[in-house]
Amino acid sequence: MKMINLKINDQEIVVEAGKNILDYCVELGIDIPTFCHDERIKSEGACRMCVVEVKGINRLLASCATPATDGMEIKTHSPEVMEARKDVLELTWASHPNDCVVCDANGDCKLQDYSYEYNLTSIPEYDGHKRNFSIDDSNKFFYIDPEKCILCGKCVYVCKDLQGVEALGFNQRGHDTFISFAFDNGMEQSNCVSCGNCVSVCPTGALMEKSNVMFRSWETKKTRTTCPYCGVGCQFDIVTKGEQVVRIDPAPGTPNEGLLCVKGKFAYKFINHKGRLTSPLIKENGEFREASWDEAYDLIASKYTELNNKYGSATFAGLASAKCTNEENYMFQKLFRAAIGTNNVDHCARLCHASTVAGLATTLGSGAMTNSIAEVKDHDVIFVIGSNTTETHPVIGSFMKQAIAKGSKIIVADPREIELAEGADVFLKILPGTNVPLLNAMMKVIYNENLHDIDYISERTENFETTLETIQNTDIEEAAEICGIDAEDIRKAARIYAAGNKAGIYYAMGITQHSQGTNNVKSIANLALLCGNVGIESGGINPLRGQNNVQGACDMGGLPDVFPGYQKVFNDEARAKFEKAWGVKLDNKVGLSLPHVLDGAYEDQIRFLYIMGENPVVSDPDTTHVKKSLDNLDFLIVQDLFMTETAEMADVILPASSYAEKEGTFTNTERRVQMIRPAIKPVGDSKADYIIIQEIMNKIGYNQPILTPSEIMDEVATLTPIYGGVSYDRIQELGLQWPVLDHNHPGTKYLHKDKFARGLGLFSEVEFAEAKELPDENFPIVLTTGRVLYHFHTISMTGKNEEINEIVPENFIEISPKTAESYKLKHMDHASISSRRGTTKAVVHVTDKIGDGVMFMPFHFADGANMLTNTELDATCNIPELKVCAVQIDGKL
Numbered sequence: 001m002k003m004i005n006l007k008i009n010d011q012e013i014v015v016e017a018g019k020n021i022l023d024y025c026v027e028l029g030i031d032i033p034t035f036c037h038d039e040r041i042k043s044e045g046a047c048r049m050c051v052v053e054v055k056g057i058n059r060l061l062a063s064c065a066t067p068a069t070d071g072m073e074i075k076t077h078s079p080e081v082m083e084a085r086k087d088v089l090e091l092t093w094a095s096h097p098n099d100c101v102v103c104d105a106n107g108d109c110k111l112q113d114y115s116y117e118y119n120l121t122s123i124p125e126y127d128g129h130k131r132n133f134s135i136d137d138s139n140k141f142f143y144i145d146p147e148k149c150i151l152c153g154k155c156v157y158v159c160k161d162l163q164g165v166e167a168l169g170f171n172q173r174g175h176d177t178f179i180s181f182a183f184d185n186g187m188e189q190s191n192c193v194s195c196g197n198c199v200s201v202c203p204t205g206a207l208m209e210k211s212n213v214m215f216r217s218w219e220t221k222k223t224r225t226t227c228p229y230c231g232v233g234c235q236f237d238i239v240t241k242g243e244q245v246v247r248i249d250p251a252p253g254t255p256n257e258g259l260l261c262v263k264g265k266f267a268y269k270f271i272n273h274k275g276r277l278t279s280p281l282i283k284e285n286g287e288f289r290e291a292s293w294d295e296a297y298d299l300i301a302s303k304y305t306e307l308n309n310k311y312g313s314a315t316f317a318g319l320a321s322a323k324c325t326n327e328e329n330y331m332f333q334k335l336f337r338a339a340i341g342t343n344n345v346d347h348c349a350r351l352c353h354a355s356t357v358a359g360l361a362t363t364l365g366s367g368a369m370t371n372s373i374a375e376v377k378d379h380d381v382i383f384v385i386g387s388n389t390t391e392t393h394p395v396i397g398s399f400m401k402q403a404i405a406k407g408s409k410i411i412v413a414d415p416r417e418i419e420l421a422e423g424a425d426v427f428l429k430i431l432p433g434t435n436v437p438l439l440n441a442m443m444k445v446i447y448n449e450n451l452h453d454i455d456y457i458s459e460r461t462e463n464f465e466t467t468l469e470t471i472q473n474t475d476i477e478e479a480a481e482i483c484g485i486d487a488e489d490i491r492k493a494a495r496i497y498a499a500g501n502k503a504g505i506y507y508a509m510g511i512t513q514h515s516q517g518t519n520n521v522k523s524i525a526n527l528a529l530l531c532g533n534v535g536i537e538s539g540g541i542n543p544l545r546g547q548n549n550v551q552g553a554c555d556m557g558g559l560p561d562v563f564p565g566y567q568k569v570f571n572d573e574a575r576a577k578f579e580k581a582w583g584v585k586l587d588n589k590v591g592l593s594l595p596h597v598l599d600g601a602y603e604d605q606i607r608f609l610y611i612m613g614e615n616p617v618v619s620d621p622d623t624t625h626v627k628k629s630l631d632n633l634d635f636l637i638v639q640d641l642f643m644t645e646t647a648e649m650a651d652v653i654l655p656a657s658s659y660a661e662k663e664g665t666f667t668n669t670e671r672r673v674q675m676i677r678p679a680i681k682p683v684g685d686s687k688a689d690y691i692i693i694q695e696i697m698n699k700i701g702y703n704q705p706i707l708t709p710s711e712i713m714d715e716v717a718t719l720t721p722i723y724g725g726v727s728y729d730r731i732q733e734l735g736l737q738w739p740v741l742d743h744n745h746p747g748t749k750y751l752h753k754d755k756f757a758r759g760l761g762l763f764s765e766v767e768f769a770e771a772k773e774l775p776d777e778n779f780p781i782v783l784t785t786g787r788v789l790y791h792f793h794t795i796s797m798t799g800k801n802e803e804i805n806e807i808v809p810e811n812f813i814e815i816s817p818k819t820a821e822s823y824k825l826k827h828m829d830h831a832s833i834s835s836r837r838g839t840t841k842a843v844v845h846v847t848d849k850i851g852d853g854v855m856f857m858p859f860h861f862a863d864g865a866n867m868l869t870n871t872e873l874d875a876t877c878n879i880p881e882l883k884v885c886a887v888q889i890d891g892k893l
Contacts, residue, residue: 004070009077021063021074022050030076033085033114035203036152037064040257041161047152048088049114053078060084086118092150093123095131095175096204103148105205107217111150133178138188140803141266142199142209146178149206155179155198162259164401167192179206193789194807195394196265200250200258209266210803215241223679224251226666227264228323228659229792231545232256232373232395233668233735234264238660238679245271245660245679254734255373255672261394262804263792270658270800271680275642277655278684288653293685293695296652301699303635303651304340307607313587317344317597317606320558321613321689322550323793325664325676327712328689329549329556330564332612335693337557338582339702343569343591344606347558348614349550350594351621354877355512356543357554359521361566363529363764365757368551370540371504371750372670372737377403378538381500383493384420385413385524386435386510391789393544393669396506409500411493413438414510415784416814416856417849426493429851432784433771433884434483435511439523440766441479441487442494443471443530451498453532460761461529467763471526482768484851498531502538508546509786513882515772517874522764529761535752545669547793548659552667555722555738560591565720581719584702593878594620595871601629610637612689613656617645618794618862621869621880622837639692642796645862655686662688664709665731667738671748673726674735771884772872775853779835779886781819783855785865795860811864812843814856815889820846823889832890833857835868841893855887 035047045062055073133146181190234256239247280296357367376399390397480487557564567574600606638650725740736747
């Protein structure tokens with residue numbers, strides 16, 4: 001690396017070449033004012049506030065846009081520089097409203113701050129220079145006031161270069177220039193996705209969040225924490241005034257690099273929502289009444305004793321939570337295994353990535369995302385299959401767009417024409433449930449055209465020759481017909497993927513939620529192994545975890561067959577280790593998975609169920625069956641923030657604290673263990689889940705010291721090798737990616753670099769099997785399900801934000817124009833839809849994005865897709881086939 005000599009403010013330094021003057025000044029701690037600069041985007045030097053003096057050059061230079069060269073002598077605060085910056089401020093004020101006192105940005109405005117710093121005592125008048133624009137407040141979450149815009153351009157470039165949306169742009173020229181949305185039709189009519197990243201970077205009051213809470217910046221405090229929504233694990237600051245959350249500010253750095261989505265930025269109002277549960281509730285004669293914690297605990301303990309004596313511990317079950325912390329999930333499974341004596345513990349990963357855990361653990365030895373989020377931007381090929389990434393994991397979707405802008409090719413396979421498909425090199429609009437024929441056909445093309453990695457296969461894998469027979473038995477034309485696509489598109493996609501040196505596969509529920517989900521995952525592993533794309537940087541197999549801590553809940557043993565760290569309950573050595581640590585004998589039998597827990601409740605095999613932070617009445621398939629199962633229990637505990645549809649069926653409800661009211665860790669989709677921190681006190685008489693669980697353990701007779709989250713993580717580290725080096729003092733600034741083997745281990749950026757966790761990567765013979773329920777005369781349409789950008793899971797959190805509900809207020813379906821015509825339906829009609837399991841209603845969205853004879857419906861709503869979905873399971877991992885079932889449109893309502 002070339003080194004250069006610089007002198008900055010008479011300080012001589014030797015630095016690596018390649019940066020701008022501003023970068024080196026920042027490294028030295030020199031504060032240089034900027035309006036337009038953002039290290040994530042190309043510096044334009046537009047605002048001229050960062051000018052510096054360079055010896056030998058007869059003009060001032062914009063430090064943000066001037067590369068430093070060897071021998072430069074720089075003055076950052078000379079009289080000439082200070083006067084120039086003051087001139088910039090005066091010119092800026094000449095066209096800017098002088099209304100700081102009533103401006104929403106008062107106290108949090110760079111223009112205001114710099115005016116004080118540079119002693120701007122008066123504002124010069126320039127005739128005719130004031131601008132006259134109206135405020136655009138059509139967006140639900142924020143407004144734009146063009147009169148306060150200083151044309152720094154950051155919002156434009158962040159939207160274009162980072163978010164990849166290009167909703168904003170410069171309009172007109174010269175003095176008449178202003179920032180506007182597409183075609184100058186206002187925010188609401190533009191392609192804006194309300195991520196709010198433009199608001200976060202605006203240096204003045206031009207872009208401001210709408211707020212129902214009056215506050216001034218000096219009245220607030222900031223608390224760094226982790227987003228409670230999807231698995232990206234975005235870092236942000238919760239801004240509070242007293243005990244009220246008033247704003248969310250994105251944090252720079254890993255993993256989100258200062259970006260957020262609409263949920264992370266704006267959907268925080270559930271925290272202080274009036275509907276929060278604030279005290280324990282006990283149901284008597286069909287009605288809930290408030291109770292004390294002691295009264296609730298006494299009832300739980302008495303029911304535990306009664307039912308345990310009568311039926312035994314095998315009739316108890318618990319559902320852990322992908323929304324709760326690692327520490328809470330660890331204690332929850334410990335409650336059931338050590339205190340109660342059963343392995344009947346599971347959580348909603350059963351409904352989303354159980355097939356990932358099973359499939360990748362078999363083929364690679366580890367059921368997690370192999371690579372890191374930061375590596376997305378460096379792929380030369382991206383293959384997205386069964387993931388609507390820009391809606392379900394928006395920040396990763398933005399990183400994909402950045403990669404495409406740098407030249408990466410992208411292949412998309414999905415039943416819907418999702419946003420990423422619009423600019424894809426190949427879009428494969430496959431029919432739901434046809435992933436295996438597509439992948440087998442791609443592999444046949446790659447092998448027959450000699451595009452596979454022979455050395456990698458020979459040195460790092462096994463069972464290739466046997467698997468090759470299955471691949472060669474695939475007829476490409478027949479596979480294309482099964483998938484409903486063109487065979488030439490399969491060939492093109494195969495060639496593009498095989499040509500990539502850094503090709504990454506990204507998938508989600510479109511792969512996993514099938515009766516053949518495990519085989520779908522194994523097929524993806526086959527493809528990646530065939531081309532040598534596992535164990536390399538910016539390559540890999542990357543299952544995108546749907547909830548904030550679904551990875552961590554699995555890691556912590558929130559599954560019926562494993563202790564924390566995926567140590568099998570039937571492994572004598574592993575079980576002995578936990579028995580010694582917990583001081584009790586442990587069950588060696590695999591417990592019931594979530595679907596079998598519900599079936600067991602229906603069939604009187606499960607009597608006592610404890611649900612923490614989950615809402616299976618809405619999230620699980622066949623709502624009618626779920627309700628009947630829960631109604632048949634002898635005793636149901638629900639621990640949650642709100643009175644959910646599941647909580648309504650409980651015998652006792654325990655009010656839990658939200659992520660903003662407690663300490664702990666979440667593990668994101670890239671295996672990164674990150675901190676959450678309390679920004680406010682627990683609402684009402686609610687308690688953190690980890691406290692509730694430990695108090696119940698003691699109440700039912702197990703001696704559990706009340707540990708802090710840090711102490712719980714220390715216990716996890718002693719028992720869980722992949723978390724062996726994780727401790728709170730190591731993750732305060734930046735989380736660690738497991739495996740972290742000891743306290744000197746730096747964590748693992750990507751898996752399987754030199755050796756697979758299982759030794760050799762395993763090729764698997766996978767043949768196509770149809771979905772368990774296909775269309776017929778009575779139910780002629782294929783229903784597939786999923787999430788939307790604005791809602792999360794069962795909307796218990798997003799649904800508490802009025803603005804979100806205004807955008808997506810109710811259940812809907814997407815069908816093609818031809819399908820709509822055949823049922824005499826028009827866009828925005830209401831229709832009744834039925835399956836063999838139930839009937840629901842929805843607003844009709846007619847769109848070309850979905851194929852004929854296929855219907856999409858989100859699962860967020862209580863009257864949504866799971867009123868209709870099928871309970872058929874993958875035989876290997878018990879994941880339900882949520883992505884394919886047969887339905888009928890009964891008619892217009």
